[in-house]
Amino acid sequence: MVGQRIKISGLKEAHNFLINVPKKLDKYLSKTNNDFMEDLKNEAIAMAPEDTGELKASIVKEPVRKGKNVKIWKVVVNAPHGIYQEEGFTPHYAWIINSSKMKTPGRYWVEKWTPFMKPAFKKVEAKYLNMLKVSTKRALAN
Amino acid sequence: MAKVDNTNLISEPRNNVVSLISDSSNVVDPITTSAEYRKWIYSRDPSIKNTAFTGYPFIVIAPVRIDTSGSASLDGSKRFVDWTIDIEVVSSDYGYGEAAGQGLSHNDAVTNDILQTLLDVDNRATLRSQGMAFGKPVVSDVLIESLKQEKVYRRIITVPFDGNWTKTTG
Numbered sequence: 001m002v003g004q005r006i007k008i009s010g011l012k013e014a015h016n017f018l019i020n021v022p023k024k025l026d027k028y029l030s031k032t033n034n035d036f037m038e039d040l041k042n043e044a045i046a047m048a049p050e051d052t053g054e055l056k057a058s059i060v061k062e063p064v065r066k067g068k069n070v071k072i073w074k075v076v077v078n079a080p081h082g083i084y085q086e087e088g089f090t091p092h093y094a095w096i097i098n099s100s101k102m103k104t105p106g107r108y109w110v111e112k113w114t115p116f117m118k119p120a121f122k123k124v125e126a127k128y129l130n131m132l133k134v135s136t137k138r139a140l141a142n
Numbered sequence: 143m144a145k146v147d148n149t150n151l152i153s154e155p156r157n158n159v160v161s162l163i164s165d166s167s168n169v170v171d172p173i174t175t176s177a178e179y180r181k182w183i184y185s186r187d188p189s190i191k192n193t194a195f196t197g198y199p200f201i202v203i204a205p206v207r208i209d210t211s212g213s214a215s216l217d218g219s220k221r222f223v224d225w226t227i228d229i230e231v232v233s234s235d236y237g238y239g240e241a242a243g244q245g246l247s248h249n250d251a252v253t254n255d256i257l258q259t260l261l262d263v264d265n266r267a268t269l270r271s272q273g274m275a276f277g278k279p280v281v282s283d284v285l286i287e288s289l290k291q292e293k294v295y296r297r298i299i300t301v302p303f304d305g306n307w308t309k310t311t312g
Contacts, residue, residue: 035207046187119287123296126282127228130300133280134226138304142212 028135030071037073043120146273147309169255199233219311229299236292249295
């Protein structure tokens, strides 16, 4: 629950407050969303499994669309094997040619995957709700 | 503790909060006595597989987030600065003997102590004198993470310090 006391005296002040609230909310909540996506990206990088480091390096934060005043971001996993680590796969033999663990290229049995995006989201979600409460209070107070 | 000004805008807000939380008369470590020392306050999640890890519960006080976009004085030497600090309390049910199954109660006890410390009138006056007024903690629900047979309880306390009139120029 967000608690905030607002004192307004006079119609002009009430008018100004109502005009400015959406702008301030937009400013503060956009910053909060940016912070949240940065946290999510960092947490996903920390939780992603590491072999060659390609998966961790491919996790990036990007604007949803190109432009000057973009306020919506997304976290993207560019490595093609990211989706299989996240969602799992049927155990199978696979040709592995580039791995720090299997030094000799060859056919190996692969059966283990490590989800990282969903656990990362779950971990930062609670913080995001706190951040939203704080930024809403700030928008209304300033 | 030190006054926050243009020389320490990022470091000192966190140091001041850490000073309060790390004082064992403010926040009591539920698994050690006052005669023992255990590192249990970190700036990020510790590696729990590391031999230096001293066990649950522990507290993570993250680096501060700062917003300096507030209004400034006419000469630009001072401005309104906002800080936000996240404090995470992490505990686990996994342990031996009396420590087993204490995750939630440890988490509640440590969170109680932290809130009591941050809301205490004297501590708030101390923080205000160091340029960190108006801290109003926001507390999240308990997040339960299952790591194989272990249940880890995580609670996040977000403390914003809003609208502090701070010297930003030498």
